[in-house]
Amino acid sequence: MKRYNLGIEATLEIIGGKWKSLIICLLMSGVKRTSELQRNIHGISQKVLIQQLRELEKDGLVRRYVHQQMPPKVEYSLTEYGVTANKIVDVMCSWGKENIKIRQQRGEDIVLLEDESLEDKK
Amino acid sequence: MKRYNLGIEATLEIIGGKWKSLIICLLMSGVKRTSELQRNIHGISQKVLIQQLRELEKDGLVRRYVHQQMPPKVEYSLTEYGVTANKIVDVMCSWGKENIKIRQQRGEDIVLLEDESLEDKK
């Protein structure tokens, strides 16, 4: 029997960690191929990306669609349930933006590249 | 120069990790003493609790008030800025509750003890 004291514990298990909320954030802008995700998430390794995607799939947030073709083409998208999780990711994003602004005003040497990573580079 | 691709990265730095969102959640119900927090956050060690509180204080989310008396009495509360972060914690809590319900309906052997940890045990 698994016990949770607060709802937030379950949330952290599912979208906690370094990468999952970023993946959800990117998938909100539409279906993405594996390689697209990897290019757009700075610093993630292929192993970790795929591992995180599989976990999100297992938890019902992400759908994996394999095109039966060569060369391989695999597409990931959010499920309906995954979209509900985006509510969280959304407030985290906007709170984070505000936080960065505040720290910039304080004189910290930081930038938000913002959305560059979301756009497809031509 | 520190670079963020998405606002969410800054958020994760500040309230990410295993314990910080739980601490914020508890502090939303009012001022708390160190020992109260420790009793109410199941499994946290004193070292880690104090460490997390100091980091939250450094980031401006938590206020630490030391009563000049013996035996020592230290109280922690959320700052105004800390209260803004509670928006995030709030959606995480409610999403997590929903998640637990769904998994219970699926037959998973889990419970949400919910709010027991928030109340002062007499």
Add this chain to the structure above:
DNA sequence: TCCAGTACTTACTTTCAAGTAACTACCTTA
């Protein structure tokens, strides 16, 4: 006088998520 409780600090250890790198297997293009 000793134990319990307050709020810490310090030192050391463990764990596990993430990182690194190499490998498979297939196709297309040069």
Add this chain to the structure above:
DNA sequence: TAAGGTAGTTACTTGAAAGTAAGTACTGGA
């Protein structure tokens, strides 16, 4: 025929976060 791109897997290593345990310093109560 060799390189580059697709989507992975596997094995091993690293490092930061967290856990463990003990010590400090003070007071109040049995």
